[in-house]
Amino acid sequence: MIDNFNFQEKDDQVIFTGAYMEVYVPRFYFDNGISVLIGDKIETLGIFNFKVFSSEEKKNKAELHTFKFPSFILTEPTSTNYQEIQDLIEESDDKSFAVLKYYKNDIFIDNINVTKKSEYTQLFINLLHSGKLPNTIPYDEILGLEMESTNFNGVNLNVPATVMELIISEIYRDKKDLTKPFRFKAGKSGKVSMYDYKPINIKQISTFNSTFTGVTFEDIDYNLTASVNKTRYKKKEAISPIEKTIKY
Numbered sequence: 001m002i003d004n005f006n007f008q009e010k011d012d013q014v015i016f017t018g019a020y021m022e023v024y025v026p027r028f029y030f031d032n033g034i035s036v037l038i039g040d041k042i043e044t045l046g047i048f049n050f051k052v053f054s055s056e057e058k059k060n061k062a063e064l065h066t067f068k069f070p071s072f073i074l075t076e077p078t079s080t081n082y083q084e085i086q087d088l089i090e091e092s093d094d095k096s097f098a099v100l101k102y103y104k105n106d107i108f109i110d111n112i113n114v115t116k117k118s119e120y121t122q123l124f125i126n127l128l129h130s131g132k133l134p135n136t137i138p139y140d141e142i143l144g145l146e147m148e149s150t151n152f153n154g155v156n157l158n159v160p161a162t163v164m165e166l167i168i169s170e171i172y173r174d175k176k177d178l179t180k181p182f183r184f185k186a187g188k189s190g191k192v193s194m195y196d197y198k199p200i201n202i203k204q205i206s207t208f209n210s211t212f213t214g215v216t217f218e219d220i221d222y223n224l225t226a227s228v229n230k231t232r233y234k235k236k237e238a239i240s241p242i243e244k245t246i247k248y
Helices: 027-031 118-129 139-152 161-171 202-209 211-215 220-232 241-247
Strands: 007-010 013-016 020-026 035-038 041-053 065-075 079-084 096-103 107-109 172-174 177-181 197-199
Touching: 020 027, 027 035, 027 041, 027 096, 041 118, 065 118, 065 139, 118 139, 118 161, 139 161, 161 172, 161 202
Parallel strands: none
Antiparallel strands: 007 013, 013 107, 020 041, 020 096, 035 041, 041 065, 065 107, 079 096, 172 177, 172 197
16 A cells, blocks of 8 residues: 555554654545544545655655555544645645644554445545646546546446546646646657646536536636636637537
């Protein structure tokens, strides 16, 4: 589940063996039931960022890591507090975090034999579809995480993997031009960063695609404003086949 010299598996637990570590869980995880405080432990989706330091006092230039387990774990930090962190993740909209603090021999994972529930996959997919997965996950690993979550929790979505991939390819946009899916850039030859994207809420896809799809979707006030701005600034729109048929 985790491969790092700062952790050791012992008696079905994963123990932190370094000096000091901070785990950064977005505040909205707790607001939306993705993380839950259970006594002195926290049950949370295993998708978050963390840093390991030489000591609590020396916290300069520590590398940011991403823990990527698309189901739930039970963890036991020494303490937790909420902080506003402006520069943790570049270009992230989320600045409020629960900072989980671990010291040598603290329990990072209470039991590696974690419970499997279909609800866990639902929470992961809700997070994915809302565009809220950390942008420290490479674009080409997103589909694998979704499939891992369904397989681990014994969930059959009854859809081909190509449909899952299509949804992901629409949610993840070119961060320099949200009207374009990131797949167009990712598919180009040459050196392309798999982090050069911005995820959006699945409900915003119609807004960025075209005026027609925007005003025929929900939140009419927001989409009308966005459509006016598209026209005013002469932004390119993606015309769907059904729109061409209606206009014809």
